[in-house]
Amino acid sequence: MVRILHAVNIMDRAGLETMLMNYYRHMDHNLIQFDFLTHRSQEGAYDEEIKVMGGNVYHAPRLYIQNIPKYFMYMKSFFLLHNEYQIIHSHIDAMSFFSLLAAKKNGISIRIAHSHSSKLDKDLKLPIKYFALKNIHNVATHNCACGALAGRFMFSNEKFKIINNAIDLKKFKYDKSIREEIRNHYEISDKFVIGHVGRYCYIKNQLFLLDIFAEVKKYRPESILLLIGKGPDEQQIRKKAKKLGLEDDIKLLVDRSDVNRIYQALDVFVMPSLFEGLPVVGVEAQANGIPCIVSDKISKEILLTSCIEMLSVEQQASEWASKILNCNCERNQKAEDELRAKGYDVVLEAKKLQDWYIDLDDKTKGIKQL
Structure with a gap:
């Protein structure tokens, strides 16, 4: 050995x-x-x-x-x-x-x-x-x-x-029954659910994501933001959510071991990072077939499937919101094959x-x- x-x-x-x-x-x-x-x-x-x-x-x-x-x-x-x-x-x-x-x-x-x-x-x-x-x-x-x-x-x-x-592609494959179970558990069955997975820190840019979410809420009041992770910026995020009057519409799911199940509940995955190599969560979200909108500061190598787009972090929160609101929220049925073909x-x-x-x-x- x-x-x-x-x-x-x-x-x-x-x-x-x-x-x-x-x-x-x-x-x-x-x-x-x-x-x-x-x-x-x-x-x-x-x-x-x-x-x-x-x-x-x-x-x-x-x-x-x-x-x-x-x-x-x-x-x-x-x-x-x-x-x-x-x-x-x-x-x-x-x-x-x-x-x-x-x-x-x-x-x-x-x-x-x-x-x-x-x-x-x-x-x-x-x-x-x-x-x-x-x-x-x-x-x-x-x-x-x-x-x-x-x-x-x-x-x-x-x-x-x-x-x-x-990643284990089978573990992240879209499952409608798990989606319904998670959405019922969090009482978000009738919500437009935006999701993000990442350490709560400045690199991941969650504070800007809150500004984006505030813009989305103007046009889709039924929207919910799920943040999955933990880190030093947790209290800053909570404080800003309260300042924006969104504390009831943002759920911080801290240090979850069942992230593969949480992805099922999402309608759109958003990642406005200030810099990254090639984030694992970006691969996971694509494996679930979720429409993904990610920062152009992430390596373009993250563009592995047909369900992901890049947007500049220099653009206004309203422009990110517009992209989210105009997403085709259907799952990518070819995600597993696309990722396997590219070595993931x-x-x-x-x-x-x-x-x-x-x-x-x-x-x-x-x-x-x-």
């Missing part, structure tokens, strides 16, 4: 974490096992499922500048204790530099950097991120990305392997990733023999 150590922030229900779980669930665990090196002390939403499938979850110190010496001490002890790892696959974008540098210092042969975004998140760690991004090529032996835009952002002219954000069926894609890991592991054995 080959054990792969995945470096992440925390295994919560977010895009890259959900992508990893999609692949993990469809691996042959007699051949491949995933373990997770997180950078948070608290447990993640997926931790229990990981352990049930035979994986381990470890907690490294957070990557703050004052923690760097402590971090490298931890990683040295970690790799001394865990000599089963010869492959580390890091998913913390530019900050992967530090996990991969620690792995290099401790003799890990295969060090994979994986880009999931197209920009650096602007926070207090931004100067460190610029440094890390510039130097990641010195520590990674292999480069991966969710798409070409994300790959070019992190690796410039270097080669990279695209690993599609594949995780049942097929997991086998490819599994074979790649096994091939990499064989190479590490060859390196040791030399």
